[in-house]
Amino acid sequence: MVLTKSxxxxxxxxxxxxLLLISFxxxxxxxxxxxxxxxxxxxxCHTIGGGRLTGPDLKDVSxxxxxxxxxxxxxxxxxxxxxxxxxxVKMQKESRGAVMTRAPGITGEMAxxxxxxxxxxxxxxxxxxxxxxxxxxxxxxxxxxxxxxxxMGGKPLKNGAPACISCHTVNSMESIFGGGRLGPNLTRAYxxxxxxKGLSSWLxxxxxxxxxxxFSKYPLDAEEILPLVAFLKKExxxxxxxxxxxxINFLLFGLGGAVLLLVLFDLIWNKRFRGVRKxxxxxxxxxxxx
Amino acid sequence: MDIxxxxxxxxxxxxxxxxxxxxxxCKNIWTDRKGTEYMWWNNVETKPxxxxxxxxxxxxxxxxxxxxxxxxxxxxxxxKGRVVFNLFHNPHQPGLDDYYEPWTYKxxxxxxxxxxxxxxxxxxxxxxxxxxxxxxxxxxxDDDLSGSPVYAENDPNxxxxxxxxxxxxxxxxxxxxxxxxRICNHCLNPACVASCPSGxxxxxxxxxxVLIDQKRCRGWRSCIAxxxxxxxxxxxxxxxxxxxxxxxxxxxxxxxxxxxHSCVGRIRYLGVLLYDADRxxxxxxxxxxxxxxxxxxxxxxxxDPAIIKAARENGIQDDVIRSAQKSPVYKFVKEWKIxxxxxxxxxxxxxxxxxxxxxxxxxxxxxxxxxxxxEGLFPDFDKARAPIEYLGKLFGAGNNxxxxxVLKKQMAIRTYRRAVTVGDVEMEHAEHMLREADCTVxxxxxxYKLTSLCTFEDRxxxxxxxxxxxxxxxxxxxxxxxxxxxxxxxxxxxGL
Numbered sequence: 001m002v003l004t005k006s007x008x009x010x011x012x013x014x015x016x017x018x019l020l021l022i023s024f025x026x027x028x029x030x031x032x033x034x035x036x037x038x039x040x041x042x043x044x045c046h047t048i049g050g051g052r053l054t055g056p057d058l059k060d061v062s063x064x065x066x067x068x069x070x071x072x073x074x075x076x077x078x079x080x081x082x083x084x085x086x087x088x089v090k091m092q093k094e095s096r097g098a099v100m101t102r103a104p105g106i107t108g109e110m111a112x113x114x115x116x117x118x119x120x121x122x123x124x125x126x127x128x129x130x131x132x133x134x135x136x137x138x139x140x141x142x143x144x145x146x147x148x149x150x151x152m153g154g155k156p157l158k159n160g161a162p163a164c165i166s167c168h169t170v171n172s173m174e175s176i177f178g179g180g181r182l183g184p185n186l187t188r189a190y191x192x193x194x195x196x197k198g199l200s201s202w203l204x205x206x207x208x209x210x211x212x213x214x215f216s217k218y219p220l221d222a223e224e225i226l227p228l229v230a231f232l233k234k235e236x237x238x239x240x241x242x243x244x245x246x247x248i249n250f251l252l253f254g255l256g257g258a259v260l261l262l263v264l265f266d267l268i269w270n271k272r273f274r275g276v277r278k279x280x281x282x283x284x285x286x287x288x289x290x
Numbered sequence: 291m292d293i294x295x296x297x298x299x300x301x302x303x304x305x306x307x308x309x310x311x312x313x314x315x316c317k318n319i320w321t322d323r324k325g326t327e328y329m330w331w332n333n334v335e336t337k338p339x340x341x342x343x344x345x346x347x348x349x350x351x352x353x354x355x356x357x358x359x360x361x362x363x364x365x366x367x368x369x370k371g372r373v374v375f376n377l378f379h380n381p382h383q384p385g386l387d388d389y390y391e392p393w394t395y396k397x398x399x400x401x402x403x404x405x406x407x408x409x410x411x412x413x414x415x416x417x418x419x420x421x422x423x424x425x426x427x428x429x430x431x432d433d434d435l436s437g438s439p440v441y442a443e444n445d446p447n448x449x450x451x452x453x454x455x456x457x458x459x460x461x462x463x464x465x466x467x468x469x470x471x472r473i474c475n476h477c478l479n480p481a482c483v484a485s486c487p488s489g490x491x492x493x494x495x496x497x498x499x500v501l502i503d504q505k506r507c508r509g510w511r512s513c514i515a516x517x518x519x520x521x522x523x524x525x526x527x528x529x530x531x532x533x534x535x536x537x538x539x540x541x542x543x544x545x546x547x548x549x550x551h552s553c554v555g556r557i558r559y560l561g562v563l564l565y566d567a568d569r570x571x572x573x574x575x576x577x578x579x580x581x582x583x584x585x586x587x588x589x590x591x592x593x594d595p596a597i598i599k600a601a602r603e604n605g606i607q608d609d610v611i612r613s614a615q616k617s618p619v620y621k622f623v624k625e626w627k628i629x630x631x632x633x634x635x636x637x638x639x640x641x642x643x644x645x646x647x648x649x650x651x652x653x654x655x656x657x658x659x660x661x662x663x664x665e666g667l668f669p670d671f672d673k674a675r676a677p678i679e680y681l682g683k684l685f686g687a688g689n690n691x692x693x694x695x696v697l698k699k700q701m702a703i704r705t706y707r708r709a710v711t712v713g714d715v716e717m718e719h720a721e722h723m724l725r726e727a728d729c730t731v732x733x734x735x736x737x738y739k740l741t742s743l744c745t746f747e748d749r750x751x752x753x754x755x756x757x758x759x760x761x762x763x764x765x766x767x768x769x770x771x772x773x774x775x776x777x778x779x780x781x782x783x784x785g786l
Contacts (some may be wrong), residue, residue: 273382276351277344277427284440 050131147231296498325527354518355636474534475640485516561617
């Protein structure tokens with residue numbers, strides 16, 4: 001009896017709690033204005049009037065496609081692509097195979113609000129979502145040096161993002177340690193992204209599951225993108241093959257380090273206990289034999 | 291003053307015949323289980339010898355016991371900071387080889403071997419791995435072989451001797467040895483208790499027995515490194531450490547511990563001592579040559595009214611105090627001063643005391659017979675075969691005068707008894723010797739009686755355990771009084 005009582009007592013709490021939770025999450029998604037939503041979910045790949053990044057420039061997008069198509073696309077980009085829609089396939093080609101992801105928490109309501117926002121922003125001379133404006137001045141040798149410093153972390157990134165080298169490497173750095181191995185090797189990044197324009201726009205809002213969460217919070221500064229582009233351009237131009245000794249050097253260095261550590265441990269714990277009886281017997285018989 | 295009671299022990303080495311009955315009694319009761327095969331909570335060593343585990347007395351190697359650092363006592367093996375860095379690889383642990391690899395024999399081969407030209411033999415197999423082993427060492431390896439150039443020569447206590455004395459020790463007519471039975475000393479300042487990171491070791495309040503709580507022990511093995519007597523052992527099967535429990539279930543029921551009970555030579559005495567726990571820290575920090583006396587100071591007189599009052603205030607029962615007044619250990623240690631603690635320089639204040647042995651006299655071989663080289667009936671112990679420095683190192687922390695005092699007294703008593711029973715010694719001479727040895731005729735008679743004619747009740751004065759009081763600390767013994775006996779786990783569905 002006592003047991004059932006306590007359970008039913010618990011049940012009175014459950015429904016309100018559930019409702020509270022639902023209303024909380026619901027109100028949260030509604031609370032976001034379309035502008036905030038765009039900034040958070042779209043701006044890393046799209047600009048409005050700032051040229052294409054990973055995705056196309058959205059200025060006057062409503063003139064290119066019908067609103068129904070756009071809403072359908074926003075709500076389920078993968079579905080539209082799978083259906084073989086010719087426009088969607090063409091767009092995918094233009095963005096070098098990148099597939100647009102469905103923005104988390106998007107609703108039909110929000111999709112319409114976003115399209116309204118884009119239409120309104122398209123009419124402005126300079127939209128707030130025009131993206132970073134990177135200067136077109138020629139790249140100087142100083143830029144290469146500064147780019148290397150930024151890449152290696154010698155000069156910290158202004159907005160606090162981690163230096164490139166923590167995850168990436170380039171061939172010219174491969175002697176013993178090289179850079180990080182988590183991300184891809186960036187030696188040919190300049191070529192891969194089709195030159196200065198592509199690389200700069202990529203860097204201004206790095207897409208991808210790994211890069212976006214980091215660089216949407218701590219974006220690169222316009223002043224930093226130029227030197228990095230210069231540096232990566234130089235890398236592509238040199239396109240140095242990885243030295244064949246790099247791997248062996250790394251291995252040798254590792255072995256040497258391990259031996260050094262063992263010697264160090266032995267010195268630190270030099271007075272450790274090593275057994276008494278065997279040593280005693282051996283020493284005694286040594287005495288007999290000599 | 292913080293008076294506490296301690297069940298303490300005396301081993302009279304002059305009576306030990308080295309039969310190992312104590313070890314076997316202990317082994318059969320306590321360490322006949324898996325994981326404990328190599329443990330000998332009680333072992334008997336031949337001295338000079340390296341003992342078990344090998345060279346346990348060499349604290350430069352084993353780092354057991356306490357040392358004084360900047361005027362404060364600290365463990366040699368570990369400390370609050372050091373324990374953190376050494377937790378997963380506790381240093382200074384004797385290996386199985388330093389104890390010995392326990393073995394048995396494959397007896398079934400004697401019956402199952404196929405018919406052949408040779409007698410079947412029972413080959414030794416390891417009790418740990420079950421595989422054939424070549425026996426290299428045992429817990430009493432080189433037993434009775436004191437001249438052994440391996441084990442006897444490496445006795446750490448021989449460091450007190452001059453090279454000349456060492457050479458003489460192994461000369462053929464001077465060969466000498468005695469037995470040194472060892473159990474846990476149930477110390478007053480136990481290094482094992484202090485070292486345990488889990489707080490699993492404790493010293494029982496009512497009788498001072500040092501125990502390892504098997505539920506709390508996490509097998510860090512700090513106690514094994516910290517105990518300078520190496521009397522805490524790691525059970526490789528249960529992953530916990532174990533040690534001598536002074537047969538507390540036997541003590542609580544008024545029986546002597548198994549090793550005491552079974553002792554053939556009747557060398558073992560057991561009784562309560564009262565001590566002042568407030569002074570432990572100060573006493574344990576005294577200089578080496580004062581330690582024996584300081585340790586005695588710590589033990590207080592159970593007949594002193596002030597002490598009795600303080601003991602009662604501390605909750606010590608009257609019958610425990612009465613037991614302390616009759617304690618044979620008190621007589622040996624405090625009144626007669628002929629029992630000495632082993633290696634008191636480890637500063638754990640052991641509560642097992644030894645009466646050092648009277649060693650054989652010097653003799654020489656003149657081609658036909660072995661001749662006694664001393665003039666009198668008993669030899670001058672400065673001419674005894676085992677140099678007094680050796681005993682001084684073992685029982686006096688290097689203070690030879692303590693051992694000299696004991697031997698002198700024992701010799702005087704023997705001379706006196708010779709005068710009484712045989713009469714070939716002048717009584718006047720005997721009494722003179724007694725006076726010289728700080729002994730009266732009454733004391734000599736008492737020592738003689740407790741040494742030679744002692745009964746079970748004389749040797750073992752076991753205090754009542756008062757378990758009912760101990761249990762009061764955790765449960766109210768009257769909890770179920772006037773209630774329904776054992777009670778019901780579920781409520782009954784009838785009655786009121």
